[in-house]
Amino acid sequence: MRVLLVEPNTALASMETSQLHAVGFMVDHAASGHDAVAMLKLYDYDIAVMELGLPDMEGYDVVRRCRAARITTPALILSSRASPQAKVKAFSTGADDYVTRPYDTMELTARMQAVIRRSKGYSEPTLQAGMLRLSLDSRDVSVNGRSVHLTGKEYMILELLLLRKGMVLTKDAFLNHLYGGMDEPEMKIIDVFVCKLRKKLQKAGGENLITTVWGQGYMLRDDAVGTDTTAPAMDLPVPAEGELPPHVAARATSRDARGSLT
8 A cells, every 4th residue: 555654753753664665665754844745645555654744734735625626535634632632723725634643553544444434434444345355454365265475565455456346457557656766777577567467366266357448558447357358558648747846847757758658
């Protein structure tokens, strides 16, 4: 799952990023409210974890601006402010949960996963599409009860497909989810990962679960059944970046230069 951590304290952000990495989250960092809003407009995050005390605006304002811009990314406030008034204000501006510091890492990650599940329409910690099941807690994957052993990247691809079930995902979306703009390989690597993932699911009895959509990307259909007779995917261009902080604009520009059709 993909997280935007909004935290102005560099040391604290580094520590929390390491904690989230250790439990399987991919993390991007924003140190200010303006950077956070720009990144949430550009990238498709599963959740934003946000400090209230930012150098240019309050975390409340980040949430409020995002909701006004119809950005539906779930927001979890992570702050040392423990007053009921702070929590009520956070929820009234559109936050989905509130965790106070100091916190237990297991509780924080469990609440993050719960917020993400609810935002995708799941009430249980298991994602399912037809015969396919994926447990967000244990990271176990099965088809018709048969366990499927995946690598870390294969799991992340399948998790993203299930969380976006019924939606077409471009190769660039997968690259962003897997690498977050850091040391990204060529887009063709996504075809390799998907091919290996398909073979493992097929070996467990899951025929044609992942559909290739011509000229767009890959999709896991809502019923997770059907025959994949479509042609290999091609990449869509990256959306316009708009007004972005320099480090975000550089990442998007780099990806544009690499994103020609394959």
